[in-house]
Amino acid sequence: MFKPFEFCLPTASKVVPAGADWLHEVKYDGYRLRVERDGSRVRLITRNGHDWTKRYPWIVEAALKNRSKQFVIDGEAVVLGVDGVSDFNALHSRKSDAEVQLYAFDLMALDGEDLRALPLDMRKTHLARLLRGRPDGIFIAPFELGAIGPDLFDAAVRMGLEGIVSKRRDRRYAAGRSKEWVKVKNRTHPAMTREF
Template sequence: LTMPRRKDELPARIEPCLPTLVPSAPKGPQWVHEIKWDGYRLAVHINGQDVRAITRNGFDWTDRFPTIIEAAGKLRVKSAILDGEACVLNAQGISDFGLMQAAIARGRKPSDKVVLYAFDLLFLDGQDLRSQTLASRRMCLVEVLERTAHPGLVLSEEIEGSGEAVFRHACQLGLEGIVSKRKDLPYSSGRTTAWLKTKCVLRDDFVVIGYEPGVGGAVNKLRVARRDEDGVLHYAGGVGSGLSERLSKGLKARLDKIALAKPVIKGLREKGIIWTEPKVVVEVEYRGVTMADQRLRHPAFKGVREDK
């Protein structure tokens, strides 16, 4: 007799697998490579007619992604969890975090240009797939997506071959970088070396700890810090490039509500700075850090991370 497969319960949340940043793409046939999308990491949970979009930190943002929810709801599955990145492409066909932010801003009509680039399938029709290899999970994902075509749900293509060549081409095309994944390993929540990211330019999240006031009620420069794995804040300098007048005024109003008399990092002696509680996270693009004091080199503001 063939015993029926045990059905697993659909998890309420799965902590996402996070790639480790490396200076060069890995080599070897066990690696596959994908474009590094620049948007919001989402897990799309399907349980019958109930479809939800859960952010990297566990926030339910279902109402912000109607196009993705509609697409996922049309998949011919009973239950599933898709892992992917919600993105908006610019005129050059490159994912743009600024456009993504504008597309889902509160108070605006949700945009139909938001697309989920799905790169993994963690659960399908009562079966937890995380213990299976990436290659096996991807086969299931391709089959599920091919059952129902919808513009709001797209497969993030894998590229076989030389990681170095894939990375070089990605940079030539103006992309942020690539993510390389071991196709022979199971899904691992949290930071892992089974997934590696290689960036053409550096881009990370920083905590705002103050700002330098500008003219007309705007922000001239943000003061930011990097939070290490132990939760300790380390000063990273100022970020002014990329701040529009409209955006900086909104940021000032938000930061003024959490102003402090002294900086949260001891020993900072800068004058004319409005210090704040470390509650606002921003994404910053930069070209490296100074050796002496670990300040950001050529930083540019890319957006507020509302999901963090």
């Protein structure tokens, strides 16, 4: 039996790690979500433990179309604008619930196996395999490796994105706040002053 699934939470930082042991993902502006599929049942669980399964039908549909019948994906629920940038206002307004997709960045379990003890590199490989050639609704988060982190952050700021999250490639998935996941935010992004 698995231990309950709990989110790994990044630690805020002002400095992007640049070592070879890190990988870097653009931070999409959305709601953190865990997609749990067990056979014909799918649940969408928020960071605060709310069940939002009925809220985002496209994610549920994509999860049910996957060939694997059991998995737990960690990601961010987002509405993408025509420019490919996440639109938090559209997401928060609830007017676009049918358009919400999952930006998937980690895989906690697959086909009855708990993957949290595996290093992030291996979990990313399993996630890519799970989502390869799958229908829209859940898409895989691209990432960059190593010393490119600070340059990627600068590019994210220039594009008006929220920031980046850097993660140790060789570490397990640990519940709670982690110093092995580091979040660096764009100080000029609207998320910095958001009150909800």
